[in-house]
Amino acid sequence: MDKPYVLGLDMGGTNSVLGIVDAKGNVLARTSIKTQQYTDIHDYVKALYDAAMPIVAPMGGLDRFVGIGAGAPNGNYYTGNIEFAPNLPWKGVVPFAQLMSEQFGIPCTITNDANAAAMGEMMYGAARGMKNFIMITLGTGVGSGIVIDGKMVYGHDGFAGELGHTKIDRSEHARLCGCGQKGCLEAYASATGVARSAKEIVSATDEPTVLRELNIDEITSYDVYKAAEAGDMVAKRIFDYTGTLLGQKLADFVAFSAPEAIVLFGGLTKSGHWIMDPVVKALNENVLPIWKNKVKVLFSDLKEADAAVLGASALAWE
Amino acid sequence: MDKPYVLGLDMGGTNSVLGIVDAKGNVLARTSIKTQQYTDIHDYVKALYDAAMPIVAPMGGLDRFVGIGAGAPNGNYYTGNIEFAPNLPWKGVVPFAQLMSEQFGIPCTITNDANAAAMGEMMYGAARGMKNFIMITLGTGVGSGIVIDGKMVYGHDGFAGELGHTKIDRSEHARLCGCGQKGCLEAYASATGVARSAKEIVSATDEPTVLRELNIDEITSYDVYKAAEAGDMVAKRIFDYTGTLLGQKLADFVAFSAPEAIVLFGGLTKSGHWIMDPVVKALNENVLPIWKNKVKVLFSDLKEADAAVLGASALAWE
Numbered sequence: 001m002d003k004p005y006v007l008g009l010d011m012g013g014t015n016s017v018l019g020i021v022d023a024k025g026n027v028l029a030r031t032s033i034k035t036q037q038y039t040d041i042h043d044y045v046k047a048l049y050d051a052a053m054p055i056v057a058p059m060g061g062l063d064r065f066v067g068i069g070a071g072a073p074n075g076n077y078y079t080g081n082i083e084f085a086p087n088l089p090w091k092g093v094v095p096f097a098q099l100m101s102e103q104f105g106i107p108c109t110i111t112n113d114a115n116a117a118a119m120g121e122m123m124y125g126a127a128r129g130m131k132n133f134i135m136i137t138l139g140t141g142v143g144s145g146i147v148i149d150g151k152m153v154y155g156h157d158g159f160a161g162e163l164g165h166t167k168i169d170r171s172e173h174a175r176l177c178g179c180g181q182k183g184c185l186e187a188y189a190s191a192t193g194v195a196r197s198a199k200e201i202v203s204a205t206d207e208p209t210v211l212r213e214l215n216i217d218e219i220t221s222y223d224v225y226k227a228a229e230a231g232d233m234v235a236k237r238i239f240d241y242t243g244t245l246l247g248q249k250l251a252d253f254v255a256f257s258a259p260e261a262i263v264l265f266g267g268l269t270k271s272g273h274w275i276m277d278p279v280v281k282a283l284n285e286n287v288l289p290i291w292k293n294k295v296k297v298l299f300s301d302l303k304e305a306d307a308a309v310l311g312a313s314a315l316a317w318e
Numbered sequence: 319m320d321k322p323y324v325l326g327l328d329m330g331g332t333n334s335v336l337g338i339v340d341a342k343g344n345v346l347a348r349t350s351i352k353t354q355q356y357t358d359i360h361d362y363v364k365a366l367y368d369a370a371m372p373i374v375a376p377m378g379g380l381d382r383f384v385g386i387g388a389g390a391p392n393g394n395y396y397t398g399n400i401e402f403a404p405n406l407p408w409k410g411v412v413p414f415a416q417l418m419s420e421q422f423g424i425p426c427t428i429t430n431d432a433n434a435a436a437m438g439e440m441m442y443g444a445a446r447g448m449k450n451f452i453m454i455t456l457g458t459g460v461g462s463g464i465v466i467d468g469k470m471v472y473g474h475d476g477f478a479g480e481l482g483h484t485k486i487d488r489s490e491h492a493r494l495c496g497c498g499q500k501g502c503l504e505a506y507a508s509a510t511g512v513a514r515s516a517k518e519i520v521s522a523t524d525e526p527t528v529l530r531e532l533n534i535d536e537i538t539s540y541d542v543y544k545a546a547e548a549g550d551m552v553a554k555r556i557f558d559y560t561g562t563l564l565g566q567k568l569a570d571f572v573a574f575s576a577p578e579a580i581v582l583f584g585g586l587t588k589s590g591h592w593i594m595d596p597v598v599k600a601l602n603e604n605v606l607p608i609w610k611n612k613v614k615v616l617f618s619d620l621k622e623a624d625a626a627v628l629g630a631s632a633l634a635w636e
Contacts (some may be wrong), residue, residue, distance in 0.1 A: 043406075132474040146496070146574065148471055148478075154467070155576025156450040157608070165606050166570040171621065179606055252484040256574050258473025288483050288497055290401075 007052065007061055007104075008313025010071035010116070011035060013087035016044075018052055019306070020059060021313035025124035029055040041090045045099045052104075067107035068100055069315030071116025071308055078158035080110055087180075109315040111309065113137075115152055115161060117265055117300075118145025120199050121310025125302040126263050133261045134253055135164065135300075138248075138268035141178065142186040142193075148257055164190070165252060168245050189246040189269045194221040198238050209234035224270040239274040246275075247282025254287050254295050261296035265307065270297045323377055325370065325422075326631025327388035328434070330351060331405035334362075336370055337627035338377060341635070343442035345624050349374040359408045363417045370422075385425035386418055387633030389434025389626055396476035398428055404496075427633040431455070431626065433470055433479060435583055435618075436463025438629025443620040444581050451579045452571055453618075454481065454564075456586035459496065460504040460511075466575055481571060482508070486563050507564040509585045512539040516556050527552035543589040557592040564593075567599025572605050573615050579614035583625065587617045 005028070011019045012035060019030040024139040031051045038044035056062055080097025082088065100108035108149030111119070118135035121127040127135070137143040140239040142164030146153040153160045162187035175196065187193050198219040201296055202211050210227050211219055211234060227235035250262055262283075268275055281298050287295070300307060323346070328335045330353060335444040349369045350587035374380055391398050392403040398415025411518065418426035429437070436453035439445040445453070449468040455461040459601035460482030463473040465548075471478045483497055492501030493514065516537040520529050528545050529537055529552060543552035568580055586593055598615050605613070618625060 082476060148466055148473070149469065151467065153466055153575055156578040157576050157612075159606075159608055160574065160576035161468075162573040162576075162606060166573050167566070167604065181606070201540070246487060248485070252570065253574070255480040255484050256478065256571070257471055258475050258478035258480075260474040286499070287486065288477075288480055288499070290477055294475075 003066045003206045004065055005065045005318035006313045007065055007068040008112070008309040008311070008316070009048070009068060009072075010308035010312055011072040011088075012071060012077075012113075012289050012308075013073065016048065017309055018048060018315065019309035020055055021310060025310055027309055028059070030309065031055050031294070036089055037156060039089050041094050041096070041099060043057075044090075045096075045103045048100075049103050053256070060078050062104060062106055065106050067109065067316040069119075069312045069317075070100065070108060070110040070117070071113040071312035071315075072096060072110055073113055074157040075110040075112045075156050077109070077111040077115070077152075080108070082110070085242075095248040107316070108278075109318065110162075111152070111154075111312075112143070113317060114143030115145040115154075116311035116315065117307055118147055118263075119152060119314040120302055120307050121263050121265070121300055122147055122311055123314045125260060125307065126298045127226075127299055130260050132257065132259045133263055134163075134259045135263045135265060136250070138189060138191065138246075138264060139266035140190060140192060142190050147256060147259075154217075166249060166251050166252070185246070189242055189249075189268070191221040194224060194238065194242050194268065195219055198224050198235075198240055201238050201241065203235060205234060207234050211235060221268055221271065225274065228271070228274045234308065236274065240273060241309065242268075243275045243278025244282040247279040247284075248286050249281065250283045250297070251286030254283070254291050258291070259295060263298050263300055265300040265302075266304075272299075321382055321384045323383045324631045324634035325368070325383060326410070326471050326627040326629070326634070327385040327386060328431070328626035328630055329388060329389075329390040329393075329406075330431075330626075331391065332367065336366060337624070337631065338373055339628060339631035343628055345627055348627065349373050354407055357407050359412050359414070359417060360610070362408075363414075363421045366418075367421050377430060380422060380424055383424050385427065385634040386422060387434070387630040387635075388406075388414070388418065388426060388428040389431040389630035389633075390428055391431055393428040393430045393434070394476040395427070395429040395470075395472050398426070401427070402553030403456050425634070427469070427636065428481075429472075429630075429633060433463040433472075434629035434633065435461075435625055436465055436581075436629065437470060437632040438620055438625050439463075439581050439583070439618055441632045442466055443625070443629055444618050445579060448578050450575065451581055452481075452568075452577045453566070453581045455584040455634055456507060456509065456564075456582060457584035458508060460508050464575060474628045481567075484567060484570070485569050507560055507567075507586070509539040512542060512556065512560050512586065513537050515559055516542050516553075519531055519556050519559065520552060522627070523552060525552055527547060529553060533576065539586055539589065543592065546589070546592045554592065557589060558596045560586075561593045561596025562600040565597040565602075566604050568597065568601045568615070571606030572601070572609055575621045576609070577613060579616050581618055583618040583620075584622075
């Protein structure tokens with residue numbers, strides 16, 4: 001039977017979104033369940049199946065689906081397991097791909113969420129046609145997906161591409177990261193990192209800034225963006241600080257895999273040129289002459305609601 | 319005709335060594351010329367040919383050779399060109415692979431010297447059988463060759479793997495690197511970097527050390543090694559300093575490609591456990607828990623005289 005569809009699953013700590021995707025990257029239908037509602041992984045998988053059926057049936061049933069691709073925190077492409085994901089209700093090692101393919105009766109392939117986003121970008125987004133690029137997701141954390149020679153890099157154990165946990169500060173003042181280490185890129189270039197920088201920079205200056213009128217413990221990267229747009233100099237400095245640190249570190253990544261482009265994705269990219277300009281400047285100031293002004297820095301051009309589902313679905317076509 | 323041999327060329331700034339290699343990685347014969355003696359690249363290629371003939375003829379002539387593999391500073395695998403190599407007599411872009419195959423009448427493939435060493439390590443050395451590893455060459459400079467999924471990483475432009483020019487110090491006190499940037503790994507973890515550290519550390523202390531009896535501008539990494547072997551505490555501190563910086567940076571590389579092993583190669587590895595111990599310690603202190611004590615750090619087990627020729631020759635079999 002002709003199989004024109006795949007299922008793409010974007011598993012987040014809060015919502016799990018399942019979409020039906022065709023070979024051209026159209027998300028034809030979607031449904032979702034609440035991830036945290038299922039403390040037993042078997043219940044979760046069954047709930048996904050029950051939610052999927054009403055949108056799968058009108059397409060001709062699961063026989064018309066090549067398979068399922070899933071992006072999940074700490075999802076391991078090699079083993080099909082979700083391993084020790086801090087923000088999911090299931091502890092330890094969960095054989096997720098196996099449980100899914102047993103429940104749905106079609107193959108299931110998984111990877112981590114940042115790799116899924118990179119796959120989506122390569123097949124349908126800003127990296128279409130590129131064989132060498134690095135995707136950096138700037139959200140609650142900093143994730144990454146690395147594509148070399150047209151292939152996702154999984155490494156020896158399936159965990160390659162943890163660029164959010166490379167170090168940008170080795171001093172004693174380095175920020176503590178959620179992973180337990182100090183000075184990780186994630187502690188500075190994530191949305192949370194921007195909020196921490198805002199708190200530090202606003203506290204350290206007497207300059208007038210609209211950010212001072214907010215509760216300093218609740219400033220978000222979006223507040224900083226709005227302030228920058230309104231001409232606030234302190235807000236601009238927060239983006240300069242963040243973008244410079246990120247750009248410096250991207251220069252290290254360029255020295256590793258010499259990508260054609262670096263694609264930025266996620267909440268922080270909504271800050272547009274405020275974050276892009278210092279990133280590009282610092283990148284070009286920190287690469288060897290052969291790469292100066294040669295490596296493109298792009299924002300993802302996938303709709304954020306679709307990107308993760310699309311990226312995950314791309315796995316199922318492999 | 320049966321073609322059981324390849325030629326491997328290790329082009330250095332001083333000597334160019336050409337070897338005849340069989341499929342098992344035996345270097346059956348070798349010859350060399352002085353690189354700097356030929357200011358015209360055509361003369362250099364002709365001199366290589368003239369030097370090769372006396373060892374090629376007894377093997378049955380060039381008809382019995384699959385091709386030539388060459389490792390050259392700034393050699394580009396994609397283009398076959400040597401591009402702007404600072405330590406070679408030929409300026410600008412030199413179409414080296416093309417000139418060689420025209421002169422010898424067999425295909426020639428080139429790459430940079432560190433990539434060639436990594437190829438050798440994968441086919442005949444410490445990384446035999448590995449599909450994911452990173453080779454770091456610690457010599458006059460710091461070079462690198464990255465293998466992912468069994469393939470050398472060349473990147474978009476052929477220049478991937480310049481890990482010696484990732485940054486370990488972004489402060490104003492960072493050392494100037496030969497590339498013109500400040501704070502590059504190469505300025506600290508090369509043999510030259512160790513000599514600079516020796517000078518700094520010996521000057522900054524009153525502690526007794528045999529290194530003080532040497533001309534401080536001429537201390538070599540070998541002097542530091544001999545002193546450490548003799549129990550000199552300052553010499554040990556120089557290796558601790560160097561190894562810690564290198565190990566911290568290797569942790570970043572692990573987060574990138576999740577290699578099975580990191581292979582260290584070149585002059586500095588002669589310092590044995592003095593350099594290895596702090597490298598391993600700092601690496602494991604700076605990786606995510608999933609990689610702690612999991613990533614092997616190995617010294618190359620190829621004979622240094624053969625490694626570069628072997629590695630280069632490996633290219634010709636592809």
